[in-house]
Amino acid sequence: MVHGVDLVVEPGERVALTGTNGSGKTTLLRAVLGLHPARSGVIEVGGVRAGSAADWTRRRRDAAWIPQKQAAGRFPLLADELLASSGAPEHARTAAEELGVGHLRGQPLHTLSGGQLQRTYLARAMGCVAAGAGLLLADEPTAALDFAGQADAARMLTSLPVTVLVVTHDRAVVNRCERVLEMAAGALREIT
Amino acid sequence: MTQLFDLLALDAVQRAAFALLLGAIGLPIVGVVIIGLDIVPVRFAMMHIALLGIAFGLLTGVDPLLCAVVACGLSGAGLAPLARSASGLSGAMGLLMSLAIAAALLVLSISGVNAAGAFELLWGSILATRTGDVVLLGVIAVVVPGLFFLRRGQLALLLHDRELAACSGVRVERLTMVLLVLVAVAVAGAIRLTGALLVDALTLLPALAARRMAHSLTGMAWWAVGFGVVVNLVGFVLALLLDQPPGPVLVLLAGVLALAAHLIPERRTPEWQSSPREAVSPH
Ligand SMILES: Nc1ncnc2c1ncn2[C@@H]1O[C@H](COP(=O)(O)OP(=O)(O)OP(=O)(O)O)[C@@H](O)[C@H]1O
Ligand SMILES: [Mg+2]
Numbered sequence: 001m002v003h004g005v006d007l008v009v010e011p012g013e014r015v016a017l018t019g020t021n022g023s024g025k026t027t028l029l030r031a032v033l034g035l036h037p038a039r040s041g042v043i044e045v046g047g048v049r050a051g052s053a054a055d056w057t058r059r060r061r062d063a064a065w066i067p068q069k070q071a072a073g074r075f076p077l078l079a080d081e082l083l084a085s086s087g088a089p090e091h092a093r094t095a096a097e098e099l100g101v102g103h104l105r106g107q108p109l110h111t112l113s114g115g116q117l118q119r120t121y122l123a124r125a126m127g128c129v130a131a132g133a134g135l136l137l138a139d140e141p142t143a144a145l146d147f148a149g150q151a152d153a154a155r156m157l158t159s160l161p162v163t164v165l166v167v168t169h170d171r172a173v174v175n176r177c178e179r180v181l182e183m184a185a186g187a188l189r190e191i192t
Numbered sequence: 193m194t195q196l197f198d199l200l201a202l203d204a205v206q207r208a209a210f211a212l213l214l215g216a217i218g219l220p221i222v223g224v225v226i227i228g229l230d231i232v233p234v235r236f237a238m239m240h241i242a243l244l245g246i247a248f249g250l251l252t253g254v255d256p257l258l259c260a261v262v263a264c265g266l267s268g269a270g271l272a273p274l275a276r277s278a279s280g281l282s283g284a285m286g287l288l289m290s291l292a293i294a295a296a297l298l299v300l301s302i303s304g305v306n307a308a309g310a311f312e313l314l315w316g317s318i319l320a321t322r323t324g325d326v327v328l329l330g331v332i333a334v335v336v337p338g339l340f341f342l343r344r345g346q347l348a349l350l351l352h353d354r355e356l357a358a359c360s361g362v363r364v365e366r367l368t369m370v371l372l373v374l375v376a377v378a379v380a381g382a383i384r385l386t387g388a389l390l391v392d393a394l395t396l397l398p399a400l401a402a403r404r405m406a407h408s409l410t411g412m413a414w415w416a417v418g419f420g421v422v423v424n425l426v427g428f429v430l431a432l433l434l435d436q437p438p439g440p441v442l443v444l445l446a447g448v449l450a451l452a453a454h455l456i457p458e459r460r461t462p463e464w465q466s467s468p469r470e471a472v473s474p475h
Contacts, residue, residue: 035355053365061361075228077352078408085349085360108407109352 014164019183064128068139080105092127114144138166212424218332220416222378223399228351237285239388244296251303268376272369348409390439397446401453
């Protein structure tokens, strides 16, 4: 599905990934986390190639991931449990307050609206970074947000002191990234 | 009433009541995990595997029921790698079930034991509870809630979404394996208590009722244990009073409770509708 991708992202760099639906952007992000087994090729993060299960666990913990499909899940999970899973519960809770979803902490995720859920995932990512994650992998992190939320989230995501790889079609986010790449039919092209 | 107290003075009755109380602490939490992992047919698989263990025990002279529990535990561990996909576990359990029963019948035939004798051990009877069963249930009553409360954050993530759990530093493979072994051993233990056909009363039914009452994993576990204690104790006393076998009475009571829980309209919390801030200052 994704092939011939040759991408080097420098530490601290902010890279936006755009491209047609189904071109493989989500697949690429998931491959970085080992959620989508790569058939060939190597993905190194921080110069480390993941081999063992422990390597993958470390890489996943070192990354803040905002999935595109924020699944309702098979089993109820409280918003606060999601925030706590970041590794820095207090930071994530503060971020949730700032994002206007602090009062929903006691609610199960399946009762949140799409935008509320996305804000909660954003707050979790803030917690992950506070807990030491050095890489933010965000998959359309502002797609469900209202206008004000899009602007806030774009500012929040791109002012973190981490390497950012963000799949997005949101102008506000794209404009705040140093590099913009376009993916077409599983291959990458640099735009700026 | 005096008749009831006479019965309660009996050793076997006391041991049975104690076993049911112990079972009510650990097994309903196992039921919650069974629902969370989406492996409701697990008891059928364990029934067949237990039979294979019993057959092996009869062949070798080792305690057949111990063999049954060990066989269930091993197969739980063997199933763990298949939990990666949602449909992996159910499919594998079906296959395991057929293989186990075929192997069991073969072993029984080789050992020259009457198959009916082996099947009999699967029926279980609460009043025939042995000390070994009580010990097993006691271990489950300590280990299951203990593990649950120590690892509830990781557990909630795993049961909600495997990938999210993996990305939160949970070692999903290892945790899944521990859960499957616990489920397998606990179901084997419960089968001894009520028999294979009635094991739901102790595990699944309290969990199903609890699922309706709570919106979080921890809440569900509390409710499930509460339902379990009520069903087991009330059901047992009722069975003694009515002079009927406890197993079916327990299942009926648990079933009625689960049904009643589903008839209660779903709880709505006020925050669900709108945020308090919006309620104060409309834009
Ligand atoms: N689990 C899956 N199994 C099989 N094919 C898949 C799976 N997930 C995605 N695909 C396929 O892989 C291709 C790339 O999908 P991907 O989700 O990476 O696209 P995308 O660029 O993120 O699209 P979008 O902009 O719609 O989010 C698509 O053709 C899709 O149908
Ligand atoms: Mg996508």
